[in-house]
Amino acid sequence: MKVNRLLLKQNEKEVIEEDIDFSKDFFDANHVRRIPSCHVKLTLTDFGDVLECLMEIKADVIASCSYTLEDLPLKVNVKEKLYFTSNEEDKDSDEMIYEPGNEIDMDNYVLGYVIASVPHNAHKKGAKLPSEGKGYRVLTEDELLKERSSTKKSSPFDCLDDIDL
Numbered sequence: 001m002k003v004n005r006l007l008l009k010q011n012e013k014e015v016i017e018e019d020i021d022f023s024k025d026f027f028d029a030n031h032v033r034r035i036p037s038c039h040v041k042l043t044l045t046d047f048g049d050v051l052e053c054l055m056e057i058k059a060d061v062i063a064s065c066s067y068t069l070e071d072l073p074l075k076v077n078v079k080e081k082l083y084f085t086s087n088e089e090d091k092d093s094d095e096m097i098y099e100p101g102n103e104i105d106m107d108n109y110v111l112g113y114v115i116a117s118v119p120h121n122a123h124k125k126g127a128k129l130p131s132e133g134k135g136y137r138v139l140t141e142d143e144l145l146k147e148r149s150s151t152k153k154s155s156p157f158d159c160l161d162d163i164d165l
Contacts, residue, residue, distance in 0.1 A: 003042065005046055009046070014045075018039075019040075020107060022034070035061050036060045055081070057080075061074045065123045065124045066120070072123070074118060085098055085099070
């Protein structure tokens with residue numbers, strides 16, 4: 001989705017709606033696996049040096065369940081206001097995003113907000129954290145400390161654990 005500032009009328013709101021296809025993008029299989037649909041509504045107001053952009057994003061996201069690693073469908077709704085400038089003097093501003101030229105590609109901004117809206121610890125309804133499996137066990141910190149204190153020290157360096165510094 002591209003926004004051309006030359007086509008916008010100054011000090012007038014203009015609304016652009018579009019579906020963005022993220023099917024060809026590569027995602028991390030441990031967080032967001034794919035984005036089957038993403039609808040974006042932009043409300044743009046060009047004030048000369050500053051472009052105000054209200055983004056409203058509705059996306060269907062397939063994430064991975066943090067307990068079972070199965071597909072987890074989620075709906076993401078984001079409403080965010082961004083300010084863009086092409087003025088080189090405002091390049092280091094914390095309030096505005098510097099975009100040289102008259103055309104702004106919004107796809108990366110939309111994708112960033114969608115991914116940031118997906119929690120890293122998402123899990124399916126009813127999914128339980130596994131307590132053990134092949135090659136691992138899940139212990140609480142107290143269980144781990146109790147287990148460590150009951151085992152014999154086998155390394156000559158284990159005595160260094162008892163020294164308080």
